[in-house]
Amino acid sequence: MPWPxxxxxxLFCAVVALAPLPLGSVGGAASAIWSILLGIALxxxxxxxxxxxxxxxxAVAALLTALAVLVLHEQSALRPWFGVAPNALWAEAGKLLPAELPPAVTIARNQPFYSAGVGIxxxxxxxxGVVLGANRTSARGLLxxxxxxxxxxxxxGIITFAIDPTRIFLLHDKQAHLEWLTSPFVNRxxxxxxxxxxxxxxxxxxCESVERHWPSHRISLHRLLARIDMPARRRLAGHALGWLACLLAMFLTGSRGGVGISLLAxxxxxAIFFRRRMPRRYGLITALCIGGLVALALLQLLGGGVGARFSTIGLSDEGRFSTYRATLRMIWDHPWLGDGLGxxxxxxxxxxxxDISLRGIWNxxxxxxxxxxxxxxxxxxxVVVIALLAAFAVLAYGVRTRRRDVIVPLAALCASAAGALHSMIDFSLQITGYAVVIAAMLGAGLSQSFRSGGGAGTGRDAGVTIGTAG
Structure with missing residues (x-):
C-alpha cells in the first residue's frame, strides 16, 4: 500500500473515531474541520x-450531490432556473417593512448554504469509505x-456519569437529560x-471468532469450546467485554427508541451471520427467536431505566405525533422544493x-x-430514499454472497438500517458526529459487497486510477 x-x-479512521467527541460535532466549526481533514484523506x-x-x-453519489446543489440554488437564488414561485411570506413582510425584500423560495435567506455542513x-x-473500503484491511480497520x-x-462516559451525571465528561454542563447518560453527545x-x-x-x-472454530460435525458446546484455544478465548473475552461495556452505556441513556432499535439490529x-449454521427450514426463525430472548433478558438485567420509561410513557408521546402532523402540512404547502434546507x-x-406543549423550542x-x-x-x-434502499439491496447481496469478511457489509447494513429507522422517530442522522460514522461504514460496506482486491494500486484488479482518466 503506498504511503499516501x-x-x-x-487519518480517515481518526476522523471517524474523533467526530463524536466534541458534543457530536454540532456546529459549523467542527464540520469545517472534519471536511478539511476528510478532503485531505480523499x-x-x-x-x-x-x-x-x-x-x-x-457516480450515484455524484448525482445525489448534483441534485442537492440544484435544490440549494433554486431555494436561494433571486432568479431560479425553473421559475419557482417565491415564498409568500416575503411579499407579506414587504408590505409591513419600508425596505424592499428580494423574494426567495426559502424563508431564511442563505440558510440552505449554512446548513450544508453535515451533508458535505x-x-x-x-x-x-468507498475508495478505501475495497481493501479488506482498510475496511476492517475502519470497523x-x-x-x-x-x-x-x-x-x-460511564465513569464520569457515576461521578457527576449533570455534566458531559465532567467538562460540559447538561441542559437536559440530567439523570441519563448522554456523553459524548448532548442528546441521549x-x-x-x-x-x-x-x-x-x-x-x-x-461471532466471527466463534465461526472460525465452529466444528464441521454436529455442533455441541463442549466440542466448540474444545476447539477454541487460549489466544482465541482471550480475543473472544475482549470482544465480549467491549460488547457489554457499549451495551451498558446504551442502557444508561434511557432512550426507548435507541435501545429498542439497537437490540433489534x-x-x-x-441471526443472519449464523444462518448457514442453522437447520435449513427453520434455522433463521430459530436464531431470531433465540436472539430475541437474549435481548429481552439483557433489557431486564441491564435496562431497568429503559423498562421503567416504557411502563410510564409507553412507546410514543403525543407531542411528536402532533409535530409529525404539522410537518405533513408544511410538506403539503410546499411539496416540490420545500421551505429551505435548515x-x-x-x-x-x-x-x-x-395540543403541543408550549415548553421548549421544537428546532x-x-x-x-x-x-x-x-x-x-x-x-x-x-431520490435519497430510493438510493438508500438500493444501497441496502447491494449490502444484502454482499452479505449473501461473501464468504470472507462478511461482517463488513453486514455491520454496514444493520447499522445504517438502524440509523435510518431511528431517524424516523428522532434526528440522529442530523448529528454530524454520528452521521460521519454511518456514512463511512456504508461506503466501506458497499465496496466490500463486491469482490475484494488484494491491495491498493497493485494492478491485479481491473480499474482506473483516480484523477488519471484518459
Whole structure:
C-alpha cells in the first residue's frame, strides 16, 4: 500500500473515531474541520485503483450531490432556473417593512448554504469509505476504529456519569437529560443509537471468532469450546467485554427508541451471520427467536431505566405525533422544493398546534425524513430514499454472497438500517458526529459487497486510477 494511502487511511479512521467527541460535532466549526481533514484523506487515496462497482457507487453519489446543489440554488437564488414561485411570506413582510425584500423560495435567506455542513462531511466520509473500503484491511480497520473509540467513550462516559451525571465528561454542563447518560453527545437518543452501533460491531467480531472454530460435525458446546484455544478465548473475552461495556452505556441513556432499535439490529445481525449454521427450514426463525430472548433478558438485567420509561410513557408521546402532523402540512404547502434546507426551526411555529406543549423550542421535527421533505421537497427525499434502499439491496447481496469478511457489509447494513429507522422517530442522522460514522461504514460496506482486491494500486484488479482518466 503506498504511503499516501496508508496515511489517508489512518487519518480517515481518526476522523471517524474523533467526530463524536466534541458534543457530536454540532456546529459549523467542527464540520469545517472534519471536511478539511476528510478532503485531505480523499486526496491521499488518489493512487488507489477503482473498480467498476466503486465507480458506479461514486457516480450515484455524484448525482445525489448534483441534485442537492440544484435544490440549494433554486431555494436561494433571486432568479431560479425553473421559475419557482417565491415564498409568500416575503411579499407579506414587504408590505409591513419600508425596505424592499428580494423574494426567495426559502424563508431564511442563505440558510440552505449554512446548513450544508453535515451533508458535505457525510459525502466526503462516504467517498473515502468507498475508495478505501475495497481493501479488506482498510475496511476492517475502519470497523475496529469505530468499535474501539465507542468502547473508550462508553468507559469514560460511564465513569464520569457515576461521578457527576449533570455534566458531559465532567467538562460540559447538561441542559437536559440530567439523570441519563448522554456523553459524548448532548442528546441521549443519539448516544443510544451510537453505542448500539458500536456494540453491534463488537458482537460481530465475537461471532466471527466463534465461526472460525465452529466444528464441521454436529455442533455441541463442549466440542466448540474444545476447539477454541487460549489466544482465541482471550480475543473472544475482549470482544465480549467491549460488547457489554457499549451495551451498558446504551442502557444508561434511557432512550426507548435507541435501545429498542439497537437490540433489534443486533438480533438480526447475529441471526443472519449464523444462518448457514442453522437447520435449513427453520434455522433463521430459530436464531431470531433465540436472539430475541437474549435481548429481552439483557433489557431486564441491564435496562431497568429503559423498562421503567416504557411502563410510564409507553412507546410514543403525543407531542411528536402532533409535530409529525404539522410537518405533513408544511410538506403539503410546499411539496416540490420545500421551505429551505435548515429552515424548519423558523417555519414550524406557524404550523404548531395548541395540543403541543408550549415548553421548549421544537428546532427539529424528530423525524429526519419528514424534515428533509419539508425543507428540501419531495423530489429530494424521494431520490435519497430510493438510493438508500438500493444501497441496502447491494449490502444484502454482499452479505449473501461473501464468504470472507462478511461482517463488513453486514455491520454496514444493520447499522445504517438502524440509523435510518431511528431517524424516523428522532434526528440522529442530523448529528454530524454520528452521521460521519454511518456514512463511512456504508461506503466501506458497499465496496466490500463486491469482490475484494488484494491491495491498493497493485494492478491485479481491473480499474482506473483516480484523477488519471484518459
Amino acid at each position: 494511502v496508508r496515511w489517508s487511511s489512518w 486526496l491521499g487515496v488518489l493512487p488507489m485503483r477503482l473498480r467498476g462497482s466503486q465507480l458506479a457507487i461514486l 462531511v457525510c459525502l466526503l466520509s462516504f467517498a473515502v 475496529r476504529a469505530v468499535a474501539v473509540s465507542g468502547l473508550a467513550y462508553a468507559i469514560l 437518543n443519539t448516544a443510544a443509537i451510537y453505542y448500539g452501533c458500536c456494540a453491534l460491531i463488537w458482537l460481530l467480531f465475537g 443486533a438480533v438480526v445481525a447475529g 429552515s424548519f426551526e423558523w417555519v414550524y411555529p406557524a404550523y404548531r398546534t395548541d 427539529r421535527a424528530h423525524n429526519s425524513w419528514l424534515e428533509l421533505a419539508s425543507d428540501g421537497g419531495m423530489l429530494m427525499v424521494g
